[in-house]
Amino acid sequence: xSKRGKKREDEDALSEGDEPPKxxxxxxxxSDDSDHIVVCELSKNRKVSVRNWQGKVVVDIREFYSKDGxxxxxxxxxxxxxxxxxxxxxxxxEIDQEVENT
Numbered sequence: 001x002s003k004r005g006k007k008r009e010d011e012d013a014l015s016e017g018d019e020p021p022k023x024x025x026x027x028x029x030x031s032d033d034s035d036h037i038v039v040c041e042l043s044k045n046r047k048v049s050v051r052n053w054q055g056k057v058v059v060d061i062r063e064f065y066s067k068d069g070x071x072x073x074x075x076x077x078x079x080x081x082x083x084x085x086x087x088x089x090x091x092x093x094e095i096d097q098e099v100e101n102t
Contacts, residue, residue, distance in 0.1 A: 045074075059085045 036051040042061075049060045062077025080088065 053079060057082055 058079040063074040
């Protein structure tokens, strides 16, 4: 008879005294607020902020959504590294000219 579909009772199975690892919840995102500075609001749900993400400073242009009375960053947006931000900043005049000519 095959062992297929039967519970394994060998050395890989948990013994009666062993418990599976406990699940832990993610830490509350409020700890990130100290590294999150809103520079300006582009509209009701769009904001530009500067924040520390994975040890690097980024300029974040992002849509936000509300849930349970709190505001959270959404998936729609872009985080610019400092190199990318400097390139964009250096080309603002050219972008403005093209906008005016369009």
